[in-house]
Amino acid sequence: MLRIPQLSGRRVVAGIPILWLLILFLIPFIIVFRISLSEVRLAIPPYTPLFTWHHGSPSLQLHWSSYAFLFTDSLYVSSYLYSLKVAAISTLCCLLIGYPMAYAIAHASPASRSVLLMLIVLPFWTSFLLRVYAWIGLLKNNGVINNVLLWLGVIHEPLALLQTDFAVYIGIVYSYLPFMILPLYANLEKHDGALLEAAADLGARPMRAFLRITLPQSLAGILAGSLLVFIPAVGEYVIPTLLGRTDQLMIGRVLSDEFFENRDWPVASAVAILVLLLLVIPIMWFQRLERRELEEAK
Amino acid sequence: MKSRGLFSRCGLILGLVFLYVPILSMIIFSFNNSRLVTVWDAAHSPTLKWYVALAANEQILRAAWLSIRIALVSSTGAVILGTLAGVALARFGAFRGRLLLAGMTTAPIVMPEVITGLSLLLLFVALQQLIGWPRGVGAVTITLAHITFCMAYVTVVVQSRLAGMDESLEEAAMDLGARPGRVFFRITLPLILPAIASGWLLAFTLSWDDLVITQFVAGPGSSTLPMVIFSKVRFGVTPDINALATILVLIVATGIAASTVWMRYQQRRRERDVLLAAAAN
Numbered sequence: 001m002l003r004i005p006q007l008s009g010r011r012v013v014a015g016i017p018i019l020w021l022l023i024l025f026l027i028p029f030i031i032v033f034r035i036s037l038s039e040v041r042l043a044i045p046p047y048t049p050l051f052t053w054h055h056g057s058p059s060l061q062l063h064w065s066s067y068a069f070l071f072t073d074s075l076y077v078s079s080y081l082y083s084l085k086v087a088a089i090s091t092l093c094c095l096l097i098g099y100p101m102a103y104a105i106a107h108a109s110p111a112s113r114s115v116l117l118m119l120i121v122l123p124f125w126t127s128f129l130l131r132v133y134a135w136i137g138l139l140k141n142n143g144v145i146n147n148v149l150l151w152l153g154v155i156h157e158p159l160a161l162l163q164t165d166f167a168v169y170i171g172i173v174y175s176y177l178p179f180m181i182l183p184l185y186a187n188l189e190k191h192d193g194a195l196l197e198a199a200a201d202l203g204a205r206p207m208r209a210f211l212r213i214t215l216p217q218s219l220a221g222i223l224a225g226s227l228l229v230f231i232p233a234v235g236e237y238v239i240p241t242l243l244g245r246t247d248q249l250m251i252g253r254v255l256s257d258e259f260f261e262n263r264d265w266p267v268a269s270a271v272a273i274l275v276l277l278l279l280v281i282p283i284m285w286f287q288r289l290e291r292r293e294l295e296e297a298k
Numbered sequence: 299m300k301s302r303g304l305f306s307r308c309g310l311i312l313g314l315v316f317l318y319v320p321i322l323s324m325i326i327f328s329f330n331n332s333r334l335v336t337v338w339d340a341a342h343s344p345t346l347k348w349y350v351a352l353a354a355n356e357q358i359l360r361a362a363w364l365s366i367r368i369a370l371v372s373s374t375g376a377v378i379l380g381t382l383a384g385v386a387l388a389r390f391g392a393f394r395g396r397l398l399l400a401g402m403t404t405a406p407i408v409m410p411e412v413i414t415g416l417s418l419l420l421l422f423v424a425l426q427q428l429i430g431w432p433r434g435v436g437a438v439t440i441t442l443a444h445i446t447f448c449m450a451y452v453t454v455v456v457q458s459r460l461a462g463m464d465e466s467l468e469e470a471a472m473d474l475g476a477r478p479g480r481v482f483f484r485i486t487l488p489l490i491l492p493a494i495a496s497g498w499l500l501a502f503t504l505s506w507d508d509l510v511i512t513q514f515v516a517g518p519g520s521s522t523l524p525m526v527i528f529s530k531v532r533f534g535v536t537p538d539i540n541a542l543a544t545i546l547v548l549i550v551a552t553g554i555a556a557s558t559v560w561m562r563y564q565q566r567r568r569e570r571d572v573l574l575a576a577a578a579n
Contacts (some may be wrong), residue, residue: 009479013382014383014393015395016382017379017386017449018395020449021399024445024446025402025406045423097309098313104310107306120317127506128507129509133539134320134321134323134324134543136531137327144323232408232410234410238510238528252410252412255412256510256513275413282408283405283408286408290404
């Protein structure tokens with residue numbers, strides 16, 4: 001470790017980003033929580049104050065009505081559960097598609113490895129919104145996939161692909177696949193081939209060697225990739241709005257609609273707090289993995 | 299062993315096809331004459347008419363210009379803050395607030411965007427009530443929001459570069475009596491410059507591309523390019539968006555190709571320098 005005599009300089013270096021993130025990242029959550037405990041009113045801002053003055057002393061006004069509302073209306077409960085289901089299934093699909101890809105890249109020659117990694121990351125640099133939009137053109141009733149299938153004679157009527165759960169899974173897997181592949185690759189690349197050779201020498205079949213050696217060793221990569229897909233997918237807004245069903249909304253869309261369409265800031269804030277409560281454990285889990293990864297690099 | 303290698307290699311190829319078919323289809327249909335986007339009008343295609351339409355679309359051009367300016371300022375701000383945070387996390391050992399800083403720099407990466415967007419807007423509204431600033435939402439609030447979520451990515455890039463780097467050069471400079479600031483600017487900064495450059499590019503792309511957070515903190519008259527695109531494609535496919543996508547893909551592909559060639563050139567020059575130095579001895 002470096003011994004820097006001037007502590008004040010260090011304090012400034014660490015203090016500036018801490019201060020910035022406190023104000024623009026941490027404190028906003030406190031404000032969201034505070035507004036979730038207000039009631040909506042027709043004013044600017046459109047919610048009741050937390051403190052009201054009674055005979056010169058402040059009195060705290062906490063309204064749990066937004067939360068009560070969310071739990072009694074089945075619309076919110078069902079979109080909450082639906083978001084969890086969609087995120088879980090998409091994460092699993094990402095893992096099933098991403099694992100063989102990461103494995104193949106990790107076992108490719110060093111020269112082709114960098115090219116393959118670039119090919120994986122390249123779509124990520126082009127607009128996320130436009131890549132989701134591209135799927136509308138593919139999945140539509142008179143879209144590319146239906147036209148090809150009709151032409152091949154596989155189907156005789158166009159399949160309804162757009163505005164289905166399937167379209168949302170495709171959209172999420174497509175957009176988040178690099179986030180699954182990169183941590184998996186980083187993990188698989190470090191594996192020692194000697195263990196697998198030893199297993200083969202001892203007569204283990206490839207499948208058995210994979211299940212007993214490679215898979216357990218790559219658990220940290222699987223976890224990091226899965227969390228990196230699952231957490232943002234729960235609150236996904238763009239993909240279900242462009243590709244998804246109109247009769248079943250995901251929670252991110254519900255939050256946005258409450259805020260922009262219904263102008264109900266307290267309910268939107270309560271939705272945000274409930275999603276956060278759900279995600280706080282996965283987020284902390286991800287942070288621990290991330291910290292361990294960086295310490296190992298040292 | 300052989301069969302599994304084959305399986306994963308097929309998976310890789312299929313996966314790459316999956317990643318690139320949508321992009322290719324967008325490029326192909328940008329030259330299609332038909333308004334029906336996905337029906338190829340063989341008699342009148344290929345045509346450049348959607349590109350011409352795009353060049354005359356003032357709304358899109360204005361939004362693109364705004365997006366570029368916001369992305370330039372936010373990525374620069376994110377790089378400064380992210381580098382400070384990365385240096386603090388990788389080089390300062392244990393200090394008060396370390397865990398807090400580490401947590402606040404990884405959480406924004408996974409945080410669902412609707413939550414970040416909502417919380418930032420509510421912060422700006424609260425600030426405006428308290429101190430009268432920022433006055434309304436617009437380009438300023440968008441930039442502040444973008445700096446905040448982009449700096450998290452820069453921090454991770456810089457921190458992992460520093461973590462994988464030998465500290466002996468910095469220690470040697472210290473032993474020779476260089477002050478910490480001088481050590482940073484003469485030794486650390488040049489060594490992490492590639493990480494800073496890729497962090498800046500990443501931040502620029504993220505800012506340029508962001509829709510959800512921006513929608514929360516934008517006001518009337520501050521529509522960025524993704525906001526204009528989203529409002530157009532929400533109600534169906536429009537061919538000029540295909541043309542726009544093609545241009546963006548081209549720019550990115552050229553940029554990546556150029557940076558690869560440049561890095562190869564640097565690598566070769568370094569190798570030559572090493573050879574020359576060896577020959578001189």
